[in-house]
Amino acid sequence: MITNTELNNQGNVFPGKLTSFDHTVDTLMFSTDNGVILQLQVLRDSVLRFRYGVGGKMEDDFSYAIDHSGNRGYNKLEVSEHKDYYEVQTSKVLCRISKADLRSRIFDIDGKIICEDELGFHYEESYQYGGEIVKMSKKAQPGESYYGLGDKPADMNMRAKRFELWGTDQYAFGKQTDPLYKNVPFYVGLQNKTAYGIFFDNTFRSYFDFAHERHHVTSFWAQGGSMDYYFIYGPDVNSVVSGYTELTGKPELPPLWALGYHQCKWSYYPESNVREIAAKFRELQIPCDAIYLDIDYMDGFRCFTWDNDKFPDPTKMISDLREDGFKTIAIIDPGIKVDPDYSVYQEAMDNDYFCKRADGPYMKGKVWPGQCYFPDYTNPEVREWWAGLFKGLIADNGLSGIWNDMNEPAVMEVPNKTFPDDVRHDYDGHPCSHRKAHNIYGMQMARATYEGVKKFIYPKRPFVITRSAYSGTQRYTSSWFGDNVATWEHLSIANIQAQRMALSGMSFAGSDIGGFAEQPTGELFARWIALGVFHPFCRVHSSGDHGDQEPWTFDENVTNITRKFVELRYKLLPYLYTTFWQYAEEGTPMLKSLVIYDQEDAQTHYRNDEFIFGDQILVCPVLEPNAKGRRMYIPRGEWYNYWTRETITGGREEWVDADIDSIPLFVKSGSIIPRYPVMQYVGEKKIEFLTLDVYYTIGKEKSIVYEDANDGYDYKKGRFSLRNLKFKGSEKEMVISQYKDGKFKTEYETLRFNFIGLPFEIDYVEVDNAKIPLEELKYDVKTQTMYIHKEFSELHVVGK
Structure with a gap:
């Protein structure tokens, strides 16, 4: 592995002196006397792209990560020449490019340094493979913190750590295991209360060093390709993540059922076992929306087939499960069994769709079916063929979603766990070796799967889950964190990974609750379910x-605790769905580490455990056995304990009671949180009223509630309901105003208000300036609830 010390070796080439400059619309070209080229492109006022070429040429401009339908354009672009540098100014930042060596310095418009090159861009020739090993080093400012890089199982703040990006099947990984399944070369830097992001769009094996080897230097480098990175200005962390997600693509809304509770195991078979599991959920009244079929549903692990002995009539089974409210999801791996009597294999052979070695033979590797060949998903023709294969499973059999596994790609019984470097790929018309394609192989498989599921499940919305991913995969799928272990350490890892993935633009993610390997105790499972219901997936x-892991596997107490927390998730589905809509619209993370929530509070910069679910609910899991509570950090502001309804002022650590059936949970004062009644599955019952929990405060707060048909695409035609709610409270009164947008008519007409922390006795209520008798509102003094049977613009509650 290349080390930072080697950055100073004589083999490195640095840009020479500037010899020419050109400015065309949004792009500036700088050329040097030793053939290094810098193309600086202004995508937005806050987004700059730095792309370097060597030998007087630029590589082909192609990326799987960038979403070209994203917002582009800027309000201001001025370029000026000075004695030692060129200055590029937008409405947000100033960028200076040195004439001596192309090193860059980026400032905010007040002249405060945000990000500056140390050695800057440099490279060395790769004598083993050809091309260049490309490198970038930047100054690490005193006190600067770093966050991101996807699913890394390390502390949130990456300062003084080094990481590698090379998608790897890491069964039973542990804390600090690296590399892992996903490849997200994006990080956020935070210094002097100002945040920025760097997205290094390079799919080769790459490395990030955050002041690990040299305390004043942060660097990133790759073993091939070009130095192509994007600078994204905040100044707040949330805006950086939003800008990155805009750049690499925002997801579509999933069907609402996909945000429900899912049950999976390796493996539920035969059919009688699947039906038994489903029946038990309904018998015990534990809500559940999806059941998964692992590899044993297939005929000899051949993808797109069924084992007719275990599943004699899968279409009827799936239909019957759907009648009882269960969606069925099945696994599909990339390995295609070498079997001339297997139609999928034969089709791929006939059309030359499998990956090949450099000298011509097909890439052969052992996976679950035995010896397999592997489709080249970087070939658009192969992706189209692969998408078409889902007609049987989706359109004919009735599956509701597909689960992609083993797509790092994983290969068994070989030292490197994957393809050899010499395997060739089409790369959408840019032929390359596996060195370049490895980190996006899983992404392109997930893309092809998504396109197939979307085509055949239309007019409903697709649901796909993937294990391996590269930046931009959020456009196609959700993901999980891979093969974890039933330990307390892994409960902590899951908490960190979910936050890190959300900060890396991939919010729709979650862990294997309870642990994939080994068997959890009932206590560990209870604590994990309490955390897992607050993860988007x-x-x-x-x-x-090591035994079963359904909610009823443990004792009755654990079963009841599981039901309690799963019911809580279903109550909060409108809040979670609204949060997903914000993610899909604005690219904002669904889970917010405390540093995202309040970056100006230095206490948040190294917090790992606490996070904000959506915008207004604070969660902190209990991560140790035999605990009756824990110390946690309460962010600044006023918060309500969800369970006791007591208020607490934040900005400090507090002990919070949380026995086995509880989790530290707080709601921001002034929030209006929407709730549905408990259902056993999404759509089970007609919603007669929407509950709005109003957490009183003296002051102002905004909340929103987004709803639509919960599936399909009518929401894109304006058929949605968006409630913009404003709360204003004083000592003796409160006003809730509402502006409603969208053409969707909800199935309920009644709003049930649940006032929490109301410090006064209500004298009268006005709805849109008309006094309404409390009896007509069915006001209950004890529970402080009332019902309004029509839409309103302003609700005015006055105390005695």
């Missing part, structure tokens, strides 16, 4: 090797 999954 919520699925229990286990290997089955």
Whole structure:
């Protein structure tokens, strides 16, 4: 592995002196006397792209990560020449490019340094493979913190750490295991209360060093390709993540059922076992929306087939499960069994769709079916073929979603766990070796799967889950964190990974609740379910090797605790769905580490455990056995304890009671939180009223509630309901005003207000300036609830 010390070796080439400059619209070209080229492109006022070429030429401009439908354009672009540098100014930042060596310095418009090159761009020739090893080093400012890089199982703040990006099947990984399944070369830097992001769009094996080897230097480098990175200005962390997600693509809304509780195991078979599991959920009244089929549903692990002995009539089984409110999701891996009697294999052979070695033979590797060949998903023709294969599973059999696994790609019984470097790929018309394609192989498989599921499930919305991913994969799928272990350490890792993934633009993610490998105790499972219901993707999954892991596997107390927390998730579905809509619209993370929530509070910069679910709910899991509570950091502001309804002022650490059936949970004062009634599955009952929990405060707060048909695409035609709610409270009164947007008519007409922390006795209520008798509102003094049977613009509550 290349070390930072080697950055100073004589083999490195640095840009020479500037010899020419050109400015065309949004792009500036700088050329030097030793053939280094810098193309600086202004995508937005806050987004600059730095792309370097060597030998007087630029590589082809192609990326799987960038979403070209994203917002582009700027309000201001001025370029000026000075004695030693060129200055590029937008309405947000100033960028100076040195004439001596192309090193860059970026300032905010007040002249405060945000990000500056140390050695800057440099490279060395790769004598083993050809091309260049490209490198970039930047100054690490005193006190600067770093966050991101996807699913890394390390502390949130990456200062003084080094990481590698090379998608790897890491069964039973541990804390600090690196590399892992996903490849997200994006990080956020935070210094002097100002945040920025760097996205290094290079798919080769790459490395990030955050002041690990040299305390004043942060660097990133790759073993091939070009130095192509994007600078994204905040100044707040949330805006950086939003800007990155805008750049690499925002997701579509999933169907609402995909945000419910999912149950999975390796493996539920035969059919009678699947039906038994489903029946038990309904018998015990534990809500559940999806059941998964692992590799054993297939005929000899051949993808797109069924084992007719285990599943004699899968279409009827799936239909019956759907009648009882269960969606069925099945696994599909990339390895295609070498079998001339297997139609999928034969089609791919006939059309030359499999990956090949450099000298011509097909890439052969052992996976679950035995010896397999592997489709080249970087070939658009192969992706189209692969998408078409889902007609049987989706359109004919009735599956509701597909689960992609083993797509790092993973290969068994070989030292490097994956393809050899010499495997060739089409790369959408830019032929390359596996060195370049490895980190996006899983992404392109997930893309092809998504396109197939979307085509055949239309007019409903697709649901796909993937294990391996590269930046931009959020456009196509959700993901989980891979093969974890049933330990307390892994409960902590899951908490960090979910936050880190959300900060890396991939919010729709979660862990195998309870742990995939080994068997959790009832206490660990209870604590994990309490955390897992607050992750955007919520699925229990286990290997089955050490016993079952359904909610009823443990004692009755654990079963009841599981039901309690799953019911809480279903109550909060409108809040979670609204949060997803914000993510899909604005690119904002669904889970917010405390540093995102309040970066100006230095206490948040190294916090790992606490996070904000959406915008207004604070969660902190209990991560140790035999605990009756824990110390946690309460962010600044006023918060309500969800369970006791007591208020607390934040900005400090506090002990919070949380027995086995509880989790430290707080709601920001002034919030209006929407709730649905408990259902056993999404759509089970007609919603007769929407509950709005109003957490009183003296002051102002904004909340929103987004709803639509919960599936389909009518919302894109304006058929949605968006409630913009404003709360204003004083000592003796409160006003809730509402502006409603969208053409969707909800199935309920009644709003049930639940006032929490109201310090006064209500004298009268006005709805749109008309006094309404409390009896007509069915006001209950004890519970402080009332019902309004029509839409309103302003609700005015006055105390005695």
